[in-house]
Amino acid sequence: MTEDGPIIEVRGLEARYGDVCVLSDVSFSVKRGEVFVILGASGCGKTTLLKHMTGLMLPTAGCVIHDGTDLTQLDEDGLALLQREIGIAFQSGALFNSMTVGENVAMPLREFRLVDEELIPYLVRLKLSLVGLADAEHRLPDALSGGMRKRAGLARAMAADPPVVYFDEPSAGLDPITAAGLDELILSLRHLLGITFVIVTHELDSIKRIADRALMLDRGVVTFLGTIDEAMASDNERVRQFFERRPDEYIMHRNI
Amino acid sequence: MSDKRAAAPDRLTESTGHDLLRAVKAHDLGRDDTLVLDFAGCSFMDSRGGAWVGRVAEIARSAGADVRIEGQQGQVADFLEMIGPGLTTAVTPRPKPMGLVERICDTTVQVVKEAGQIAELVFDALYWLIIAPFEGRGFRWDSFTTELYEMGVRAVRINCLMNFLLGLTIAMMSAAQLRSLGLDIYVADLVVIGFARELAVIMTGVVVAARTGAAITAELANMKVQEEIDALNGMGLNVSQYLVAPKLLSLVVAMPCLTALGMVMGVLGGAFWGTVVLDHRMEVWMDHTLAAATIDDVMQGLIKSFFFANVIVFVGCHNGLRVTGGSRGVGLMTTRAVVMDIFAMVVIDMAFAALLYYVLE
Secondary structure (H helix, E strand, C coil): CCCCCEEEEEEEEEEEECCEEEEEEEEEEEECCCEEEEEECCCCCHHHHHHHHCCCCCCCEEEEEECCEEHHHCCHHHHHHHHCCEEEECCCCCCCCCCCHHHHHHHHHHHCCCCCHHHHHHHHHHHHHHCCCHHHCCCCHHHCCHHHHHHHHHHHHHCCCCCEEEEECCCCCCCHHHHHHHHHHHHHHHHHHCCEEEEECCCHHHHHHHCCEEEEEECCEEEEEEEHHHHHCCCCHHHHHHHCCCCCHHHHHHHC | CCEEEEECCCEECCCCHHHHHHHHHHCCCCCCCEEEEECCCCCEECHHHHHHHHHHHHHHHHCCCEEEEECCCHHHHHHHHHHHHHHHCCCCCCCCCCCHHHHHHHHHHHHHHHHHHHHHHHHHHHHHHHHHHHHCCCCCHHHHHHHHHHHCHHHHHHHHHHHHHHHHHHHHHHHHHHHHHCCCCHHHHHHHHHHHHHHHHHHHHHHHHHHHHHHHHHHHHHHHHCCHHHHHHHCCCCHHHHHHHHHHHHHHHHHHHHHHHHHHHHHHHHHHHHHHCCCCCHHHHHHHHHHHCCHHHHHHHHHHHHHHHHHHHHHHHHHHHCCCCHHHHHHHHHHHHHHHHHHHHHHHHHHHHHHHHHHCC
């Protein structure tokens, strides 16, 4: 557990839904302070991988090591403690509808008594201004647009200053301006606070802008692991197809 | 007008923020002062440090002083720039709650509006149920049979059990009183009249409101939240035709059947107590039961159950379709629907009692 070592290490991960093998033998590591992107076609197991990395699901084989601690070996309490060190921003924001945006962000701080009560309102306002929602503090989640909800979800994920933030599909369903804003936000947060980001996405522009390294999944198997430049130069057919936005062969023939 | 300076520590974090707070509090800030936060000696700050800056800025502002930040560089400058708006603006106050008069007016408007919405739903559903089929616009029979199974057949067991137990309870309680007078055979009369006119229909109403009424609201509310209702409308399909009318017909058919079954089970519950504990012969008990009840008593119960069925479907659908606010809204509306169902049933029951025993008598 050194400062330079990987913050997350996944070894030989295997996941099954009943008889269906969703992930098989997935191994990689995420370095401290990098923006690591998990990409791949829809249904390839990206979100399942994310759920395993955050301890929301347990693997059938393999392990996930978070800052030196193996998630899969922890009991329920140990896992809950470790999960406080992780921020998760969900695809739809997953805000609690009964609370205002501000209360949503304050919730982890209050629940875990992490910060001086005196400081909480200011910390909430600071997190909300980081994501550009300073004036939405007293609004209810259903009064927000999809992009705003997503940003509020990110503010809540960062509330307790976790060293790692997982972000599921940050730019899906957003307009290009908001999506680009979110990309810049991720880069600034990494730069200013040294947060490590693990991001699941399939937005090509966003990947090229923010990713340090990427992992590509295809039907539950790792097809590529490396930097974005390496990915663009890869001669793997599946990787090329992804970056060149080519549909599968049978669809090409049907369209002619 | 004077500048009051406070220097930020080298690393501004949660713990070192207290030093900054003390430095600011040491100044006696007044209306004409400017609090200058000097960041020249600060090489790093995290977000909790940023929150401290917000806190001291608030202290200065509440004393009427201005705040200026200077000397920042590197990471600190970037960070301060990024959170700038959150520090320089005052905390936005929560919206004020409404006054009494405003609230009364608001409630009145809401009630009238809601009555209008329910009326619209009723007319719409009745059109799709009664008139539209004759105009060649279809009624969804497949949905009707599914609903009938769900609302009727699957409620039979619990409804029978509840009515049986209620019959047993009524028999126990009344026998305790009547036995001392040697009149305990009249428990049979009491149970059958009670169940035919009142108890079976109320007990069945409560069971169905809790089961079906809640289910209708939760289903429609979730469909609304998930935009399925919009999808239906967007396909040019009518919600009343597609969802409300089949439910209405199903429950209007199922509810009297369940009530009739409830009457039988209530009487059997009473008979069980009468024969097993009170030691009456079954034939005697049943003779008394059949002699006491008239077809009018049974009809009274069945007619009420018809009205209850309408209430449960309309209240359920109405509350489901007007949900706002996601998962919490679904819970609120479901609770509201069941409460409204039971309240409306009691009111209808009372109206029937007044009508039958005082007006028409």
